[in-house]
Amino acid sequence: MSKTICHQAACLVAGVVFAAGAARGADTPAKFLGANSCASSSCHGGGGASQNQFLVWSLKDFHSQRPPATLATARSKQIADALNIKDATSDVRCTVCHAPLNSVPENLRGKDFKVSEGVSCESCHGPAENWIRSHSRTDYTRDDRTAVGMRDLQNLYVRANVCVACHQNVDADILKAGHPELIFELDGQSVAEPKHWRAEKNGNGAQAWLVGQAVALREMSWQLVQSHGMADLSQRLTETNLVDRIFAVSWVLRKATADESSVQRFPEDFESIQSWADTLAREKADAVWSEPMTRACLTRLAGLASSFSGDPIRRSLQARRAECLVLALDRTVAALPELKNNAPLQSALNQLFQLAQSVPDFDPKQFADALQQFSTALPAQP
Numbered sequence: 506m507s508k509t510i511c512h513q514a515a516c517l518v519a520g521v522v523f524a525a526g527a528a529r530g531a532d533t534p535a536k537f538l539g540a541n542s543c544a545s546s547s548c549h550g551g552g553g554a555s556q557n558q559f560l561v562w563s564l565k566d567f568h569s570q571r572p573p574a575t576l577a578t579a580r581s582k583q584i585a586d587a588l589n590i591k592d593a594t595s596d597v598r599c600t601v602c603h604a605p606l607n608s609v610p611e612n613l614r615g616k617d618f619k620v621s622e623g624v625s626c627e628s629c630h631g632p633a634e635n636w637i638r639s640h641s642r643t644d645y646t647r648d649d650r651t652a653v654g655m656r657d658l659q660n661l662y663v664r665a666n667v668c669v670a671c672h673q674n675v676d677a678d679i680l681k682a683g684h685p686e687l688i689f690e691l692d693g694q695s696v697a698e699p700k701h702w703r704a705e706k707n708g709n710g711a712q713a714w715l716v717g718q719a720v721a722l723r724e725m726s727w728q729l730v731q732s733h734g735m736a737d738l739s740q741r742l743t744e745t746n747l748v749d750r751i752f753a754v755s756w757v758l759r760k761a762t763a764d765e766s767s768v769q770r771f772p773e774d775f776e777s778i779q780s781w782a783d784t785l786a787r788e789k790a791d792a793v794w795s796e797p798m799t800r801a802c803l804t805r806l807a808g809l810a811s812s813f814s815g816d817p818i819r820r821s822l823q824a825r826r827a828e829c830l831v832l833a834l835d836r837t838v839a840a841l842p843e844l845k846n847n848a849p850l851q852s853a854l855n856q857l858f859q860l861a862q863s864v865p866d867f868d869p870k871q872f873a874d875a876l877q878q879f880s881t882a883l884p885a886q887p
Contacts, residue, residue: 662790691717710840719786753825824867
């Protein structure tokens with residue numbers, strides 16, 4: 506499963522796994538019709554709040570213009586030179602995420618298709634040929650739309666899989682050449698994006714965070730094993746950055762879900778971590794989430810101060826744990842409306858963010874004290 510959806514080479518996020526976009530039972534993959542197929546004023550190019558999706562994407566969303574434009578910058582040229590890439594704007598190692606439509610074969614391009622669209626409608630929703638006319642039917646269910654090739658992005662597991670390859674995975678040699686490290690966090694990044702969907706389709710923020718982090722953990726574990734293979738994994742373990750991130754995300758997810766059994770099953774078995782993370786993501790995406798579940802998760806995470814003051818592990822791993830934990834606290838607090846304007850709690854959270862900003866400067870004792878203050882400021886559950 507993971508080899509088909511977990512990495513840039515699979516290109517799912519770009520919509521380049523074309524068979525995934527074919528209608529159920531179809532003999533050939535669906536064509537990409539281009540964003541203009543969505544742009545008429547009677548569809549998604551109108552001025553009303555329920556019909557302005559194309560306008561929001563084309564005028565406000567950084568996915569529209571910024572990704573391909575980034576490849577023409579001086580920094581991208583430096584990275585390309587270090588990798589012996591002649592032209593970042595056309596090399597598949599760069600365009601797979603920054604200009605994914607470059608990889609669509611000629612026979613799957615509709616008459617209005619434009620390579621220059623960046624990360625466009627069909628990059629996320631799937632090639633539109635088989636659903637463009639039917640997806641607006643009021644008698645169609647989500648299952649009906651999915652059956653003809655439209656991705657069900659309301660499903661958090663599906664949504665995370667569409668986004669994660671380009672928002673998480675960067676090959677080690679590209680990172681060494683100067684590409685910034687990426688950290689995928691589904692809820693926070695969804696909140697930051699200009700909305701072309703209704704708020705009720707965004708899902709519960711704490712649930713979105715958890716599903717997204719489980720998918721990110723699966724991706725990182727897959728990437729670690731694939732980059733060297735199991736035979737050479739001991740060599741890769743000396744490169745602690747990715748390993749620390751895997752252990753940190755795994756630790757936070759286990760604490761958030763009160764699952765301590767997994768740490769005994771696979772302390773350094775990254776294939777098992779990959780499988781566990783994918784199962785967790787599927788289960789939590791299918792769960793009927795509630796505010797009591799969010800509060801319970803927040804209480805467990807807020808009570809981890811002793812893990813930073815008394816756990817004798819290396820400081821780099823402590824720093825990565827803190828980084829993941831602060832993001833978890835932020836998204837679970839944001840999912841509880843009564844806590845958004847709680848000044849003492851927000852102040853304590855801001856302090857935690859500041860203390861977790863730098864891995865080299867991380868002070869476990871200071872972070873533990875600040876986490877205890879956060880826990881103290883947390884109101885008792887109703």
